[in-house]
Amino acid sequence: MSAGFQRARRPEQVAARRTAILAAARELLAQRPVAEISLRELACRVGLAKSNVLRYFDSREAVFLEVLDGEWTDWLDRLEFGASADLERVAGTIAATLAERRLLCELISSMAPVLERNISLExxxxxxRRAAANTERLGGLVRARVPELSDAAARHFALGVVVLVSGAWPLANPTEVVAAAAAELGGAPSFADGLAEGLTNLLAGLVARRR
Structure with missing residues (x-):
């Protein structure tokens, strides 16, 4: 920690310190998976003691959940399906755009098993609440292109996107040993292709059940 450290007191100072911590987290995430990044390393990157990082965030996990929320929101801000989009195009667009966002997929896959395990109730x-709002927003975007879906079905599909990414991302990014073994058995579809197939089937099933 810098000898000249001063605790942020004014709201704008607190916001600036939180922004600096999140920026440091993003820098580290560009270099290694979230599971390999410690609170100590994060604190050193931003020039603070661990205890001072915890003045601004509940825990190491809370920092990365904030990064996840920012990535999730940015993805939704940029998600476009085009003027005419059938079921396959909607599912394919979601899969393709998620495949381009390594950080978002990694954090989604780490959310329930890792990042939500060391945070306060508050x-x-x-x-x-923010995750639910993001899910609701995705459901609304999909329903605008697939009006056959009810609101409940659209929400179910949006939750399904999270579930499928959570499972598909780790499988598509195995260790070198597991990747070598899988290659000997003929390999597997790419993350984008496998996700697109799963989302298309989910969407088609939800539409069919409404009829």
Missing amino acids: FARDFK
């Missing part, structure tokens, strides 16, 4: 409530 932070959990706030984060889950």
